[in-house]
Amino acid sequence: MTAFIIFFLCLFLISYIQKKQKRGDDVSTFFPMTTWLALAPACIATVVFANGALDRSPVEPHPAVVMQTLVMRGKSTSYYLQTSSWRPNHSFEKLQVPYRVYTQFQINDPIIVEVHRGALNIPWLGAIRKKP
Numbered sequence: 708m709t710a711f712i713i714f715f716l717c718l719f720l721i722s723y724i725q726k727k728q729k730r731g732d733d734v735s736t737f738f739p740m741t742t743w744l745a746l747a748p749a750c751i752a753t754v755v756f757a758n759g760a761l762d763r764s765p766v767e768p769h770p771a772v773v774m775q776t777l778v779m780r781g782k783s784t785s786y787y788l789q790t791s792s793w794r795p796n797h798s799f800e801k802l803q804v805p806y807r808v809y810t811q812f813q814i815n816d817p818i819i820v821e822v823h824r825g826a827l828n829i830p831w832l833g834a835i836r837k838k839p
Contacts, residue, residue, distance in 0.1 A: 717744060754827065761826035766833060769793035771800065773816045776809065788812055788835070790820065808835060 724741070728734045771790040779785040786809035788802045802820070812818065821833035 720744070755829070758825040758827040758829045759823070759831055762823050762831075763826070764824040767822045767824070769820045769822055770838060771818050771820050773812050773814055773818060774799060775814060776812065777801075778809075788818075790818065793820070793822075802832065802835065804835060811837070 720737075720741075724734050724737050771793060773788055773790055775789040777787040777789060779787065784806075786804050786806055788804055788809065790800050790802060792798055792800045794800070800820075817838035818835060819838050820835050823831050823833055825831055
């Protein structure tokens with residue numbers, strides 16, 4: 708939701724600047740702000756990459772059960788496994804997985820979801836495998 712709000716704010720800003728520029732107004736004062744807006748996605752990507760690359764915490768294996776398999780079609784096809792949750796106050800987890808992982812599981816399969824703590828305390832999912 709936050710991403711959509713930021714997206715629409717950026718669209719509004721760009722539209723506003725274009726209108727000012729067409730009227731012949733000076734828009735050079737907007738360049739520092741637009742530069743930061745352009746760099747923000749690169750900074751976020753760097754943080755997410757560093758969180759995983761520098762993570763040395765032990766893997767936390769969590770048992771779960773596949774409750775549902777989902778396919779979402781649009782411009783591209785996405786595959787999801789809906790599983791029981793290992794987190795408090797959550798009844799299920801919806802995990803986006805590659806097609807090759809999706810095809811390995813059926814409803815009611817017991818699985819192990821590997822969760823990494825993350826070097827910057829941003830949790831991320833590792834392997835999803837069948838429970839032995």
